[in-house]
Amino acid sequence: MQHPGAPLKISPMKPSPFSYHRVTQLAEVFPLLSLHGSNAKLLAGGQSLIPMLNLRLSQPELLVDISRLSELRGIRLEGEVLKVGALTRHVEIERSPEVARLFPTLIQAVREIAHPAIRNRGTIGGSLALADPAAEWPAAALAFDMTFELASARGMRQVKATDFFKGLYDTALTADEVLAAIYIPASRATSRAAFGELARRSGDYAIAGAFVNAERSTGENGGCLQHTRIAYFGVAGVPVLARRTMAALDGTTGDAAAIEAAAQHLEADLDPLADLYNKRATKLHLSRVLLKRLVASLGA
Amino acid sequence: MSQTISLTLQVNRQSVTKTVEPRTHLIDFLRNDLALTGSHIGCEHGVCGACTVLVDGEIVRGCLTLACQLEGAQVETIEGLTESGAIADLQAAFLQRNALQCGYCTPGMLVCATELLQDRPSATQVSRTEIREHISGNYCRCTGYEAIVDAIEETLKSRHATKVFAKEVA
Numbered sequence: 001m002q003h004p005g006a007p008l009k010i011s012p013m014k015p016s017p018f019s020y021h022r023v024t025q026l027a028e029v030f031p032l033l034s035l036h037g038s039n040a041k042l043l044a045g046g047q048s049l050i051p052m053l054n055l056r057l058s059q060p061e062l063l064v065d066i067s068r069l070s071e072l073r074g075i076r077l078e079g080e081v082l083k084v085g086a087l088t089r090h091v092e093i094e095r096s097p098e099v100a101r102l103f104p105t106l107i108q109a110v111r112e113i114a115h116p117a118i119r120n121r122g123t124i125g126g127s128l129a130l131a132d133p134a135a136e137w138p139a140a141a142l143a144f145d146m147t148f149e150l151a152s153a154r155g156m157r158q159v160k161a162t163d164f165f166k167g168l169y170d171t172a173l174t175a176d177e178v179l180a181a182i183y184i185p186a187s188r189a190t191s192r193a194a195f196g197e198l199a200r201r202s203g204d205y206a207i208a209g210a211f212v213n214a215e216r217s218t219g220e221n222g223g224c225l226q227h228t229r230i231a232y233f234g235v236a237g238v239p240v241l242a243r244r245t246m247a248a249l250d251g252t253t254g255d256a257a258a259i260e261a262a263a264q265h266l267e268a269d270l271d272p273l274a275d276l277y278n279k280r281a282t283k284l285h286l287s288r289v290l291l292k293r294l295v296a297s298l299g300a
Numbered sequence: 301m302s303q304t305i306s307l308t309l310q311v312n313r314q315s316v317t318k319t320v321e322p323r324t325h326l327i328d329f330l331r332n333d334l335a336l337t338g339s340h341i342g343c344e345h346g347v348c349g350a351c352t353v354l355v356d357g358e359i360v361r362g363c364l365t366l367a368c369q370l371e372g373a374q375v376e377t378i379e380g381l382t383e384s385g386a387i388a389d390l391q392a393a394f395l396q397r398n399a400l401q402c403g404y405c406t407p408g409m410l411v412c413a414t415e416l417l418q419d420r421p422s423a424t425q426v427s428r429t430e431i432r433e434h435i436s437g438n439y440c441r442c443t444g445y446e447a448i449v450d451a452i453e454e455t456l457k458s459r460h461a462t463k464v465f466a467k468e469v470a
Contacts (some may be wrong), residue, residue, distance in 0.1 A: 013344035013363075019303045020322035020368050037409060043369070050364045051345040053323070062320065091358075116415065116438025118346065120358040121365065202436040 014054035015292050022065040026072065026178065029064055030153040033176045036062050042178065043067065044087055047114070047122035048130050072125070072180055075099065082184040086125025091116075093124060102186055104142070105193040105211065109136045115203045125179045128164075131171045131238075134196070134205040139167040139233035140166055141243050143193075143211035144184050151180040158183075168237040190215045192225075197234070198286050205232040208286040214249070214295040223300065225254045230291070235272045235283045242269035245291065254295045262295075263288045305368045312380030320367045327351040330377060335347055338378040340406050342439070349438030352408035353377050355367070359415045364409065378407035393451035401442035409438050413452045417459065426456050449460030 007086045023029050033040055037098070039061040043049060046067075052058040064070065074095045076244040082102060093099050094110045113119055113127075113136055125136040128148065139145070141161035148159050150173060175178060187193070197209030214228040228249045230242045244265035252258035272283035308317045318333050325344075330336045330353070334384050342350035346365045351362030354376040367443060381387050390413060393399070400406045415435045430446070431452050440448060 014325075014328075017321065017323055020305060020366070021422040022371070043366075046366070046369070047346065047361075047364055050325075050366065054325075054345050054363065063366075067369065114346075115349070117349065117352055117359040117361050117412065118436055120363070177386075180416055202433060218345055 001142040001299075011214070013054045014237055015050075016059045017137065018053075018060050019062045020065060021062060022068065024068065026066075026069055026151060026180070027052065029178055030176060032064050034153065038175050040064055042129075042256040043190065044126040044129075045089060045122040046125065046126075047118045048132065066178065067123075070254045072178075077102075080186050082186055084124055084182045086128075086179045086181055086183065087123050089124070090119035090122050090124065090127075094119065102260075103184065103193070105195045105213075106144070109140055109195045109197075112197055112199075112203075112206075114138060122180060122195060129163055129171065129173060130180045132297060133168060133170050133238050134234040135234060135239075136152060136206075136209065136233060137280075139209065139231040140195075140211050141182070142231035142239055143229045145213075145229065146185075147183040148179055149181040149183070150177045152177040156180065162241065165238050181253065188215070192216050194289050194297045196294050198290065207275075208235050208272075208290060209233045210287070210290045210294060212298065214298060215255075216298070216300070223253050224251050225249050225298070226251070230294075232270055232287060232290075235270050235287055237273060240270055242266060242291075244269050246269060254298055256292075256296070259292050259295050263291050266291065304341070307368055309370050309372060309373055310374045312376055312383070315376075323369045324367045325363050326353065326365040326367050326370065326375070326444050327356075329360065329367035330375070333367075335378050337379050338382075338413075340404055340407060342404070342408075347439070348405075348408075349412060350405055350408045352411045352438065354401065354411060354414065357415075372414065378411055381414060383409065387417070390414070390417065390451065390455045394448070394456045397447045397451040397454070399443060399447040399451040405438060405440045405442075409435060409440065409448060412438050413447075413455075416452065417455065420456070428453060428455075431456075433469075448460075 041060040041063055043063045043065045044067055072272050073085040075098055076083050077098055089112050090110050100107050119164045124137055127135050131138055145230045146161045150157050159172050193213045195211050197206035199206045211233045212230050215226045217224045228246045230246050248262035248265055266287050267284055272280045274280045304319045307320050327341055330339055339353050340350040342348035346361050346364045352359050353362050356374050412435055428449055431449050
């Protein structure tokens, strides 16, 4: 404990010095990344990177500001797929008529990301590339079977969200790549989706959160859930697809008994981790609560 | 590897050109380089909202924005909003409702509410829940928020009434 009379030790919340380069074309990024490697960081909206710089958890030599690359921005329906540029800001998604029409669940989720001032600058690509296990977008990407386009000097490659998240803050992105775009398969008339998160205060990171995305079959097996995808965030070191739970729900109507039976698999699927305030058992309990609420809320 | 950058932007509708270190936060640029100390520094990692200012008409965190990112941008601070009279009614409502005590959060709170007043000109669309949601990223440790919500709600309502009246007169 500090002596009351002793001068306060205050560490200033200022980043260590770095250089700054704003690029005007995507092609300018690659030589900078190959020259500086992991000592360079890409700056998009900065709403996660700048706090990490302030706390000196990250001390890069160079920030490459990609935020003005208009080619990485915007929301466009391309046939059966919605293309979202990686630099599209949360607020732009929140206000997008295309997203509202095709994915009302994603609008609901984006409104839970931090606060308005953060959503005005933060980007979907920044959130996905950081891969914070407590963030909404990585889990949404798993539940909605999104595909990412990664750009490098070698060209473009596509990676499914299920192959992208490797570990805590670890993704399939190599040091010389930039996340360029996100592709979301468009919803159909039979699609049913739900989102929920449990947090102590509005805008806080969730203690547990989840997305459910499924098809409600018509015809012979009328009313049954198919292709059910359930992704959790805030419960483990990575965003998690609850695969056994999903399989248990497929072919059922998603009634109370089916949910109860499926929920038995959650512990094995999620392997929840305690955080500073919540035990593993709490995380698991809240994950079950979310499963029940969300599956029960899927329309007929 | 220390670098400085020449930066030109508009602050409170005046053109400003300065040389900055890349690591300079917008809030430190405003306070230290331009002596605009109305915007406050609280947590310096994006949690408290005391440093909220407008960039191109949208609220941002002054501690989560680097000055060098803002080449060509329009920044508006509490000083600019006060001088132009744009939020004189909101400021009067804060005073009348006791929506401030120590005042530390007030500039950020006012700038945050400014965005709501701009975006949602019709008070009939904005519930108290939405007001609370909008200011959820701005901490106040004195008032308990109730009076702040009152003041913002009252301003939205009176602006809406003025608009309706103007329409009727026209």
